[in-house]
Amino acid sequence: MSLSQEIKDFLQEEALTRFLSYVKVHTTSDESQAGVKTPSSDNQFDLQRILEKELQELGLQDVELDNHCYLYGTLPASPGAGNAVIGLVAHVDTSSAVPGDNVKPRIIENYQGGPIGDFPEDPNLQITYNDSPELKKFIGDDIITASGRTLLSADDKAGIAEIMAALAAFQKYPELKHPEVRVIFTPDEEIGMGTAKINESKLPKFNYTLDGGEPGELEAECFDAWGAEIKFQGISVHPGFAKNKMINAATTAARFLAAMPDFETPEHTELREGFFHVTSIAGSEESALIKMIIRDFEVPQNEKRMEYLGKLAEYFEARYQGLKIDIEFKHQYQNMWVVMEQYPESIELAHKAIEMAGVEVDQKAIRGGTDGSKLSLMGYPTPNLFAGGVLFHSRKEWIAKSALLKAAETAVHLCALWAEK
Numbered sequence: 001m002s003l004s005q006e007i008k009d010f011l012q013e014e015a016l017t018r019f020l021s022y023v024k025v026h027t028t029s030d031e032s033q034a035g036v037k038t039p040s041s042d043n044q045f046d047l048q049r050i051l052e053k054e055l056q057e058l059g060l061q062d063v064e065l066d067n068h069c070y071l072y073g074t075l076p077a078s079p080g081a082g083n084a085v086i087g088l089v090a091h092v093d094t095s096s097a098v099p100g101d102n103v104k105p106r107i108i109e110n111y112q113g114g115p116i117g118d119f120p121e122d123p124n125l126q127i128t129y130n131d132s133p134e135l136k137k138f139i140g141d142d143i144i145t146a147s148g149r150t151l152l153s154a155d156d157k158a159g160i161a162e163i164m165a166a167l168a169a170f171q172k173y174p175e176l177k178h179p180e181v182r183v184i185f186t187p188d189e190e191i192g193m194g195t196a197k198i199n200e201s202k203l204p205k206f207n208y209t210l211d212g213g214e215p216g217e218l219e220a221e222c223f224d225a226w227g228a229e230i231k232f233q234g235i236s237v238h239p240g241f242a243k244n245k246m247i248n249a250a251t252t253a254a255r256f257l258a259a260m261p262d263f264e265t266p267e268h269t270e271l272r273e274g275f276f277h278v279t280s281i282a283g284s285e286e287s288a289l290i291k292m293i294i295r296d297f298e299v300p301q302n303e304k305r306m307e308y309l310g311k312l313a314e315y316f317e318a319r320y321q322g323l324k325i326d327i328e329f330k331h332q333y334q335n336m337w338v339v340m341e342q343y344p345e346s347i348e349l350a351h352k353a354i355e356m357a358g359v360e361v362d363q364k365a366i367r368g369g370t371d372g373s374k375l376s377l378m379g380y381p382t383p384n385l386f387a388g389g390v391l392f393h394s395r396k397e398w399i400a401k402s403a404l405l406k407a408a409e410t411a412v413h414l415c416a417l418w419a420e421k
Ligand SMILES: [Zn+2]
Pocket: 091, 155, 156, 189, 211
């Protein structure tokens, strides 16, 4: 079933208007409050209160904004739909990497290709094909950017606007079938705390986050993630009398790092390649500490990396008699695929819905973790669908107008498919 032009026009208008209004609300989350309080910044409530009212206007039931800034609502199934229930999830906060206050979206109509410049608040800023080869696919489209001083916050206000547009279409066009839909808007995704205070009793078994990039993206896999702390215990002796006695922990730690694989680092890897990534090093003659993260999609690959570090430590202890190296590994999160692979239908329906919206599916593995991966590992399979934005967390962030429509269409089709179950 393809949607009528009237419904598409409606979805486009709803998604665009709502998006342009949501981006103006300042919702930057606060990294320094991660694990201290939820929400990490009170301004996230400002958008949630607006959305709370809008969900009520759209006929959702049990709309609830709780003390931790999670917003829930339920759209009852349309007549004749089956018993399936799905959750549509998006986050209200934005990254603190770039200012997110006073966002002034601007629309470049009928984009003709080439670099995008003339940012009103930073004339030197340019988005080029180098930054964003995706631009070439949107010639003739309308492109939305911020003003040069802030991010745009398509991550993830595009996701929110697209979900709201789908809900608005369900209200206006009763012929669009949908199952019971739970809407879940979360705070603090950008600081890794988006599911910290989520109310599991509000979650259906199957959910989708709308938090991915360009049209077609579908993600059901994320990294298998480990942290490692490598402690070097040296022997400190007065440097004037240190011959054959001192073992300098700081310099041995530096040599240890120099013996790591040169190209297994974030700056030399992409797609399904894993890496070691040193996040900090500190030390003196007496002791030194290297912190790193280890990432891969395949568990055995990470096991090999950990084994490598263990062997390297043994070698260093043999090479520098008296040096002690202790390594502590901590599993940070699992690849969500271990859960997703048990529910292939949830991914198949997403595939179908994207194709029904006339977009080619680009199934990818997420080089990081998302709220969807956390929810999946909590037992709620949650693939991530595209929301349409590009160059997240930067002043160059942009989204094409048609991407808003395609994601909203995908949400409508996805609901129709689940209603048939
Ligand atoms: Zn996001």
